[in-house]
Amino acid sequence: MKRRLLIPVLSALALAMATPAMAESPKQGGSIVVTYKDDIVTLDPAIGYDWVNWSMIKSLFSRLMDYKPGTAELMPSLAESYDISKDGLTYTFKLRKGVKFHNGREVVAQDVKYSLERALDPKTESPGAGFFDSIAGVDPFKKGKSKDVKGIAVVDPSTVKFTLSRPDATFLHVMALNFASVVPKEAVQAAGKDFGKKPVGSGAFMLSEWKLGQQLVFKRNPDYFQSGVPLLDQITFQVGLEPMTAILKLEKGEADFAGDGIPPAKFLQIRNDPKFKDSIVEGGQLQTGYVTMNVQMKPFDKLEVRQAVNMAIDKQRIVKIINNRAVPANQPLPPSMPGYDKTFEGYPYDPAKAKELLKQAGLEKGFKTVLYVYNVDPNPRIAQAIQEDLKKIGIEVQIKSLAQANVIAAGGKAKTAPMIWSGGMAWIADFPDPSNFYGPILGCAGAVPGGWNWSWYCNKELDARAAKADAMSDPSKAAERMEAWRGIFTDIMKDAPWVPIFNEQRFTMRSKRVGGADALYVDPVRIPINYDHIHLSGN
């Protein structure tokens, strides 16, 4: 059985639904100024992996799959349609015809294969190489035992077929990652290592100027395959401006969007200023801030102790400490992630009950422990709040405030850090699928030296359930799969390896000149904003 999606119809429908701002029928044209603190590191889609270049790369390049603007819903992009075999092991993508790279050449199936193999080639040093492990033949290719990835086959110039070594329900998300962007071989070879400074893609914008350390200019790609997109003619990225300076620039009308957000020191003032009421868009993030408890270390090997800590921390107060820039959390998944359980209540704040649980664990006199924390504000302040809360139930917490790398190193070393506050290093999903929130940070695979599972929690039964959920690649089973994930994450909380503290909110500040649906300014995938679909207001 094959499922062929009526892509053109669906995507047209999706676009119409996803951009409610269309109601004001934005006119195409105009230009905006965006500021960032740091110079853009690279625009090479195989390399770029930070908050600044992530959505810039999305606008310069296209991938087989993409997301509906402002949402976490997948849609075909460079692909016109796709088939998934019944066993979930074969994905066949039909490419759109006539799509052109910025250099004028048409995009063909061979480019897809080349681009992925480039990202997988160890010489490229791509941080994204690990995402493609489910494609058959990746391992021998990475180790240099095979000249190409056998699992990626070019059937004809407009058809590419992937064979997986195991069913992977997240595969379509993986094909929407920046690392899966399609690049023209001739441009990559011409630029060599400098491709990140001379990017050539087939996205909505093309790079027209880059003055190192000063500014970059994106110009509208007139041949972009999606008609009417992008809406802006030009985006100028001014780099090197401190967030504080950027806000002043925005206030004065010299910039339209402060890329690094509102600096904490100015947050309350700006948030409470009626002048900026319409300039700030609030949205969720695929992020959770949590405290890990190392289940391999005493006394956190006892379930009651972990539960007690969960009930002793006043999350509401912590949220207040960071000026309400977050919402309290009760489970690992953030609310904007599919699979989040709205009905789950988690552990209530109940210090009396917590004390009782400690008593049950035979620790009524309390104990001493160490909390590792990244030494950049507001994390030490949050750690102090946790310290005060835990003192109330008799737990003496010593705070170890260290550089980020030291905390990460301690977390990845067995029996080293009893507790870690994840702030500033917290897990942020690479793609909007709950699976991305499990394996590395809560599954057995991450509980290894150098891993990110800082609780060292390894539940074989949950691992099996996770593997089963991720094998449900049949799109018609999507709901069932989400249900399975929902259960996994709430069941994890029964074992309480974490104290989920809060989910950070995003606050985007924009000028009055720009318009478009609010969702585009807190796009869950195009972080921080969706450059392709925003437009000038009032025209």
Place this chain on the structure above:
Amino acid sequence: MIRHLAGRLGQAALLLVGVSFITFILLYILPADPARQLAGRSATPETVETIRQQLGLDRPFHEQYLRYLGNLVQGDLGRSYTQKTEVAEVVAARLPPTLLLMAAAIVVELMIGLTIGVLAALRPGSRFDQGAMIVSFIGVSTPQFVGGILMLYVFSVQLDWFPVGGYGTFRHLVLPAVTLGVLGAGWYSRMMRSSMLDVLARDFIRTARAKGIPETRVVVVHALRNAVLPVIAMIGIDVGLFMSGAVIVESVFGWPGIGQLAWQAIQQVDIPIIMGVTLVAAVAIVLGNLIADLVAPFVDPRIRLR
């Protein structure tokens, strides 16, 4: 003279090797792992290991350093870890703005510093003198981050005289140059004041006055000319001060110089860039001091080059 110069250049080269060695050690013992940093948050340990090998970070320290030095001798500063571009290219793109900013800051500090210094010296102990010295002291001690933001707020946002940060025109240059220059002006006003007082107390000034030369002429022609030279000779040393000051001022004003580049590279543990910037800064400081040394004997014949 030429022998002296050759000797000094030889010393400078040794000094640079020393600087590179110390910086390299510091970066080596840094707990931050560049490979980990590059690989990003969801990389498998395997990916991190591959990247480490690619960068040669798995090699022992002496091997890494000798390789770096070997490349350096051939004029190769290496490639940035994060940007993958040539360090020389990145640094070269950032150097002109920093040099421009420094030159402008030197003009500003001399204008402010010398004027205040001379005026204060003419009436030592007066209210102006005391006030000027207090202001200088504040200028020297104000954190540049605070000073910069304050300048932006007053002169750009409130008064709308200058653009809020950026690079390109003269108007962009004024505020960062003044912020940086005010810091130096504090030193210069104090140096100028004492140098001027020193000269004004000399015999030849008394002689000049006794000859009935008008006071303005005594001050401007006789005293100032003699007093200003030792002060000007210090400019070379400023280079070091400005190199460190530039890191903050450039960040506040979005000035695309090497200070800003250094700050970004440090956050990203981009070792080749950090090394490159450190070496360029060291060269600038060494040259600045060398120039100050070479100029000194011309200004004050009592100093001899040996």
